[in-house]
Amino acid sequence: MNYYFNLSFIKGYELLFIILLSIIIIIIGVTIYLIIKEVNNENK
């Protein structure tokens, strides 16, 4: 397969990129918690 993996676009902004990813992961985590909570509520 001819593909390339490119991370060069975050060069110089590594810290910003890590903070950004952390925030995204936290939001997705909270969303999963909310989904579980609401699905359980609706099936009671």
Place this chain on the structure above:
Amino acid sequence: MKKNKIGLIYFYVHFVVEVLCFYFLYSNYKGAIVWLLPFVYDAFAFVPQSLIGYYADKNKNINMGLIGVLLMFIGYIFFLYTSVSIFIPLLIICFGNAFLHVDGAENTIRFGNGKLSNSAIFVAGGSFGVLIGRLLVGSLTQSWILLLPLISLIPLVIICNNETKDLKGYKKYDFVKKDVNPYKAIIIAFLVVAIRGYMGYGIPTSWNKTTIELLLLFLFMGTGKALGGILSDKFGIRKVAILSTLIAIPFLCFGDNIMVISLIGIMFFSMTMSITLGILLSVLKNNPGLAFGITTIGLFIGTIPIFFIKLTFICNVIMIIVFSIICSYLLSSILKGDK
């Protein structure tokens, strides 16, 4: 309010929001941040919508649209009249965008009464806005003029929120088979959105070189999104989900150099957008905002690989065929049979 009126109002709202966002993005689309900027935009405009949506579900009296307009206004003023880092107006505009998206989703879903047309028409407005925003860069001499359509949204979001805040139409979406585990339905809808998000960037379109061709591409994309909801209401969601996904395959694969064929494929391909929202609304009946937010997270996750990986034409074609068949099977396994 008439049947599809709220969908059309939010079509305009969505259109204006995306015009501003993409005018802002493409005006700053230069230098080292050329890739980072859209990545940050995608992350902060898409991902927080689940939390904002959940908050909106629990606080129906708060006008999310007004907050969105205010944030976009502040962000755009920062962009026009200050010399702060580009990431500050970007983040403010992203959050404004997210609030307005949630507002549009909440209102069109509440008003929809179990039908997808209004939400689909609302979603379609974005494609046209993205296009016009991009085209305006370089041709607009006075950037502040874009604040006028933004201000015109204020009365619209106030009226629509007042009209819909007591409606309970969001409880009437019922597209998923009774015996399907709700988590399975959520995961499938999420996967289909993510795959669709990724495939959208992998569609071979060598024909797309001029502004007119770009215009047609977005026109067909927007029309497909709207038609997905309208046809689902008319002929049944299961039929539309399976047929649109499968019919799109040959058109997408063989349309690399032939515009008309490719455009038909893109139109069919875009139809699943509102169908996945319908699935999520059916299992999260009291949380339309959260349901909408899950689709936007899926879209973000689906677009992440395009920033890192580029596949060849053949890989893209194989991917379109395999993923489309998988999506079609997954959707048919959870959607209720049509009447």
